[in-house]
Amino acid sequence: MNSGLAAPIIIPFATAAVVLLGRHQPTFQHATSIVAAALHLAIGAWLLNEVHHSGIQVLHVAAWQAPFGIALVADHLSALMVVITGVIYTAVSIYSRGEINADLRRRGYYPLLHILVGGISGAFLTGDLFNLYVWFEVMLMASFALLVMGKTRAQLDGGVKYVVINLISTLLFLTGLGLVYGMTGTLNMAHLHVKLKMVSDPGLVAAVAVLFLTAFGIKSGLFPLFFWLPASYHTPPVATSAIFAGLLTKVGVYALIRTFTLIFPFEDNGLRGLVLVAAAATMIVGVLGAATRYHIRRILSFHIISQVGYMILGLGLFTPLALAGAVFYLLHHIIVKANLFLISGLIQRYGGSFELSRTGGLYRSRGWVALLFFIPAFSLAGFPPLSGFWAKMILIRASLEAGHFVLAAVAAVVGLLTVYSMVKIWSEAFWKPQPEAIKDNTVAPPRLDAWMLAPIVAMAALTVLIGLSPEPVYQLARAAADELLEPGAYVYTVIGTMR
Amino acid sequence: MEVVLAVLTGGMVAGSVFLMLSKNLVRFIFGLVLASNAVNLVIFAAGRLETSQPPLIPENASHAAGAVANSLPQALILTAIVIGFALLAFIFILFLCTYETLGTVDTEAMTDAESLAEEDSAAGGTHS
Numbered sequence: 001m002n003s004g005l006a007a008p009i010i011i012p013f014a015t016a017a018v019v020l021l022g023r024h025q026p027t028f029q030h031a032t033s034i035v036a037a038a039l040h041l042a043i044g045a046w047l048l049n050e051v052h053h054s055g056i057q058v059l060h061v062a063a064w065q066a067p068f069g070i071a072l073v074a075d076h077l078s079a080l081m082v083v084i085t086g087v088i089y090t091a092v093s094i095y096s097r098g099e100i101n102a103d104l105r106r107r108g109y110y111p112l113l114h115i116l117v118g119g120i121s122g123a124f125l126t127g128d129l130f131n132l133y134v135w136f137e138v139m140l141m142a143s144f145a146l147l148v149m150g151k152t153r154a155q156l157d158g159g160v161k162y163v164v165i166n167l168i169s170t171l172l173f174l175t176g177l178g179l180v181y182g183m184t185g186t187l188n189m190a191h192l193h194v195k196l197k198m199v200s201d202p203g204l205v206a207a208v209a210v211l212f213l214t215a216f217g218i219k220s221g222l223f224p225l226f227f228w229l230p231a232s233y234h235t236p237p238v239a240t241s242a243i244f245a246g247l248l249t250k251v252g253v254y255a256l257i258r259t260f261t262l263i264f265p266f267e268d269n270g271l272r273g274l275v276l277v278a279a280a281a282t283m284i285v286g287v288l289g290a291a292t293r294y295h296i297r298r299i300l301s302f303h304i305i306s307q308v309g310y311m312i313l314g315l316g317l318f319t320p321l322a323l324a325g326a327v328f329y330l331l332h333h334i335i336v337k338a339n340l341f342l343i344s345g346l347i348q349r350y351g352g353s354f355e356l357s358r359t360g361g362l363y364r365s366r367g368w369v370a371l372l373f374f375i376p377a378f379s380l381a382g383f384p385p386l387s388g389f390w391a392k393m394i395l396i397r398a399s400l401e402a403g404h405f406v407l408a409a410v411a412a413v414v415g416l417l418t419v420y421s422m423v424k425i426w427s428e429a430f431w432k433p434q435p436e437a438i439k440d441n442t443v444a445p446p447r448l449d450a451w452m453l454a455p456i457v458a459m460a461a462l463t464v465l466i467g468l469s470p471e472p473v474y475q476l477a478r479a480a481a482d483e484l485l486e487p488g489a490y491v492y493t494v495i496g497t498m499r
Numbered sequence: 500m501e502v503v504l505a506v507l508t509g510g511m512v513a514g515s516v517f518l519m520l521s522k523n524l525v526r527f528i529f530g531l532v533l534a535s536n537a538v539n540l541v542i543f544a545a546g547r548l549e550t551s552q553p554p555l556i557p558e559n560a561s562h563a564a565g566a567v568a569n570s571l572p573q574a575l576i577l578t579a580i581v582i583g584f585a586l587l588a589f590i591f592i593l594f595l596c597t598y599e600t601l602g603t604v605d606t607e608a609m610t611d612a613e614s615l616a617e618e619d620s621a622a623g624g625t626h627s
Contacts, residue, residue: 182545
């Protein structure tokens, strides 16, 4: 019993109410947001420390014992995800000062940002399947509103596709959990782990598992279900797209990992092959899609898809090393990808455009932007000694150990193709001289904005830090993987010895 | 009773898929309404159908006498209906805004976010 578990959910929602009250004071809104986000991060760190030293934490909400009440559970994976959510939450809250204008603020940007984070934290911490559905909805509702905020033509077009496909995913999820309830009479994830093993019809369980795979596959942007992602992620303001890129698809990945280790472990059904094929296709299609684009944020959006493939590869291989790799990849990717989106805002501001053909010359005029881009971009591509190198190395090594040589080759080649896209942005936005037509139009370049710069520098530093000493992060990821593959402790902590 | 409900749910899902395959956003939204109701029926059926007593425990008793209806699926459906209602309200407004801004409800004519010309006006620059 640990009531601190609810704090990462309560803090964002309370802050949403507070900033709504102070909606006419921009400084107050921004300061409150940063304080709340920092608090969220601190609580997350404390939670991770608790989990690491005293084992899995559980909170039976309103003292209703699981499986009858809703349980909040933090194991290593959940705690790590909450911490990383806190990092992005803080970074985006700080960055927002530089980007979010009066109009977006009036439309409720800050309250929605907090509600979004509250939903994400809830999804990471809940131990109940129906509760997970509710958090998904909270998160989606906030993301819908954030995505179309400003109502430009591109935003509305992208927003329609995003909303529509995500609602279908939600319906599939709801159907799946209805059927799971019909088979077992419970919705507690730990209880389901026990109960689903007793269902006599493995075909039925596998069919329901596919419903979950499809629903969460849509959320995480898995091949062939990713089309909503590149249609929408490049349209909202940069701060919004950074938090989307960093966290939203990763909630889907988290749900996939949780579902297919705890509720439908792969040893009980034949879905592993399907997941591995989907992972390989996701990596390849995502990186090829990125290669054909010339708009920075659209390139980055396609790379989200390709990177999700790596994480799902780790899940599909289902060995301790591979799952540790998947968790490591999640952590590394969230930092790097959110940072790249934030930097795309700098490129747009100082270079004049997100469009590669209409920007350039940044290396000469703003060398430090080039340096800041270099770190996450080449970490994404997997260059040593940055964090992405270790993430990719663990996964490729896990593929080789499991005897999946083709998958190891795919992972390596996709890494190379990622370099191609990053070099494309590098040479177009930084090395190429600025196009004459643009240069003439440029009025005095905007001043340096410390609010925008600070989170980018901090996250780039974090990338380098993880790259230079990956051991602590790997140890945590490995602990998470061990818990995922041996759910006995999780089940025991949540529902005790009963049934 | 289960058979009737199964056929009904199947019919609703079939109708909703037919409507959702349309290019017209208005048809799509009706398909979505139908689908979300079909899913609610699935949850309802998953809680077992029986003509039994309401789940009330008599005074001075520790548990209900005899079989009672399962109230949990009803709570789940109620939650799903409330959430679904909010989502539908949002999506109706979103589609209305989209229609007013883009002047069409035909999804094939909506190419602003992913225009092949890749112009700035199509994407980005949203905060300038």
